[in-house]
Structure formats: C-alpha cells, structure tokens
Amino acid sequence: MKAHDLRDYLFDQIPLARAIGIEIEEASLDQVIITAPLAPNSNHMDTAFGGSLATILILACYSYLFNRLKSEGHKAHVLIKDGHTQYHKPVREDLKAICHAPDEELLSHFIHVFERRGKARIKLDAFIQTGPDKSCTFSGEFVAVKA
Numbered sequence: 001m002k003a004h005d006l007r008d009y010l011f012d013q014i015p016l017a018r019a020i021g022i023e024i025e026e027a028s029l030d031q032v033i034i035t036a037p038l039a040p041n042s043n044h045m046d047t048a049f050g051g052s053l054a055t056i057l058i059l060a061c062y063s064y065l066f067n068r069l070k071s072e073g074h075k076a077h078v079l080i081k082d083g084h085t086q087y088h089k090p091v092r093e094d095l096k097a098i099c100h101a102p103d104e105e106l107l108s109h110f111i112h113v114f115e116r117r118g119k120a121r122i123k124l125d126a127f128i129q130t131g132p133d134k135s136c137t138f139s140g141e142f143v144a145v146k147a
C-alpha cells in the first residue's frame with residue numbers, strides 16, 4: 001500500500017489521525033514510520049502531549065499490521081487488545097513513530113493462524129525517535145479479524 005493511501009485510509013477510519021496531523025513517511029513490509037507536527041500535539045510544558053505520543057505509537061503498529069495483511073491479500077479488521085507506553089524523556093520536536101516488522105517466525109505463525117482461523121493476535125513494538133534516542137517506547141498486542 002502506498003504511503004498516501006494508508007494515510008487517507010487512517011483519516012477515513014480513525015479521525016484522530018487527521019486531528020493530530022499524521023503523515024506516513026514509510027509504509028513497507030519492513031517498517032512503518034509515521035510523523036506528526038509538535039504544535040497541535042503539545043502540552044502546557046511545550047513538549048509533546050502523552051496522549052498524542054501514545055496515539056501515534058499505536059497508529060504505527062496498527063498501520064504496520066494492516067498494511068502487512070493487505071499486502072498479502074487479506075481483508076481484516078485490526079484492533080488493539082492491550083498496550084503499554086513508557087515515557088523516557090520529554091519530546092520537544094516533531095513526532096516520529098517507528099514500528100519495525102516483528103521476528104519473521106512470529107509473523108509467519110500469526111499469518112498461518114489468521115488464514116486458518118480467521119482471527120489471530122500478535123505483539124508489536126514501536127518507539128518515538130528523537131535524534132539518536134528513543135523518547136518513548138510502546139508494546140502492544142493486536143488482533144486481526146477477517147473482514
């Protein structure tokens with residue numbers, strides 16, 4: 001799926017994505033990178049609002065899984081089941097969330113179960129990159145259900 005198509009899908013299906021001003025920098029089978037400007041996502045301390053950070057991290061994982069399933073010809077609803085965000089240091093610049101593909105063996109098992117049962121779950125991780133550091137990390141369990 002092309003980056004602008006994924007962005008438009010998110011805008012249509014998840015209005016909060018438009019509200020925080022996301023852009024898809026990359027949408028591949030290896031990773032998804034989502035950016036958002038700091039200004040509409042800032043708090044009273046002129047740093048990124050925690051809710052915006054959590055949202056963009058979840059969107060990166062959601063987008064990775066949705067894009068991966070679509071690329072393999074599957075129509076699926078993707079839902080978050082559980083998630084945990086850790087805030088390591090304040091974010092004082094535009095937001096950049098990265099979700100890398102999970103281990104290939106884990107992903108293959110997920111796809112196999114999804115194809116067999118029509119439903120599967122997988123753990124995905126993402127982080128907010130600021131300079132050379134990770135300012136926030138996220139780990140969550142996502143469920144895909146055949147549409």
